[in-house]
Amino acid sequence: MKTDTIVILSNRELDKMRQAGRLAAELLHHLEPMVKPGVSTLELNDEAERWTQAHKARSAPLNYKGFPKSICTSVNEVICHGIPNAKQILKEGDIINIDVTPIVDNYHGDTSKTFFVGTPSPVAKKLVEVTEECLRRGIAEVKSGARVGDIGAAIQEYAEAQGFSVVRDFVGHGVSNIFHTAPEIPHYGTRGKGKRLRPGMVFTIEPMINEGTWEVEVLKDGWTAVTRDRKLSAQFEHTLAVTEDGVEILTLP
Ligand code: MF3
Ligand code: CO
Numbered sequence: 376m377k378t379d380t381i382v383i384l385s386n387r388e389l390d391k392m393r394q395a396g397r398l399a400a401e402l403l404h405h406l407e408p409m410v411k412p413g414v415s416t417l418e419l420n421d422e423a424e425r426w427t428q429a430h431k432a433r434s435a436p437l438n439y440k441g442f443p444k445s446i447c448t449s450v451n452e453v454i455c456h457g458i459p460n461a462k463q464i465l466k467e468g469d470i471i472n473i474d475v476t477p478i479v480d481n482y483h484g485d486t487s488k489t490f491f492v493g494t495p496s497p498v499a500k501k502l503v504e505v506t507e508e509c510l511r512r513g514i515a516e517v518k519s520g521a522r523v524g525d526i527g528a529a530i531q532e533y534a535e536a537q538g539f540s541v542v543r544d545f546v547g548h549g550v551s552n553i554f555h556t557a558p559e560i561p562h563y564g565t566r567g568k569g570k571r572l573r574p575g576m577v578f579t580i581e582p583m584i585n586e587g588t589w590e591v592e593v594l595k596d597g598w599t600a601v602t603r604d605r606k607l608s609a610q611f612e613h614t615l616a617v618t619e620d621g622v623e624i625l626t627l628p
């Protein structure tokens with residue numbers, strides 16, 4: 376199958392995506408109470424791996440294109456793909472995105488949230504709230520017959536009206552028995568443009584919204600993507616299925 380082909384999932388495949396999606400949401404929910412000052416991002420990773428194995432699933436990020444850990448932990452100016460590390464200790468006022476992707480029976484559930492460590496600064500609070508609303512507005516565009524550009528336009532219009540910027544270098548993606556596949560779902564764009572959505576398509580929406588510039592820099596580890604101005608970045612992600620009458624969020628507990 377060429378990777379630019381958008382697959383339409385069968386009902387049997389959609390059921391597997393529901394199982395994987397539910398497990399992904401439950402994993403995030405399980406990790407949430409650990410997000411406190413003093414915890415290291417490696418401790419979050421290790422608990423995620425332990426819990427995933429205990430639920431007879433696998434962690435898709437581990438060894439994916441050489442990624443060394445089981446989850447991504449992206450703190451403050453890190454946009455995405457932060458690598459868990461014993462020396463990185465969460466502190467009061469940080470924001471951290473935790474992105475998990477368990478594989479259940481070969482199908483992937485991909486979801487992330489940004490959490491506050493203690494009490495956030497006013498700008499951190501606004502950024503995180505705006506980013507979650509961006510995801511909500513993106514999802515609200517999803518229905519059979521709509522276009523991929525409708526999703527990005529809704530997200531970009533809201534983020535920029537709130538004074539923030541939309542990351543261009545990373546996009547949502549088709550997800551099924553393959554972690555990253557067609558279609559690409561940019562979080563910016565033009566209404567009425569792009570591929571048409573059809574029932575049975577499954578993809579993520581995962582806006583990364585920045586306090587300052589949208590420009591990205593990748594650190595020397597080859598993974599960690601940070602804002603060029605080192606200002607804050609937040610992200611939320613769900614895996615979604617287009618249905619006959621709208622959208623189903625697969626990554627809910
Ligand atoms: N879960 C991320 C996404 O939303 C991908 C992580 S790839 C990794 O697409 F290699 F960094 F783990
Ligand atoms: Co993800």
Ligand code: CO
Nearest residue numbers: 485579581612
């Ligand atoms: Co994703």
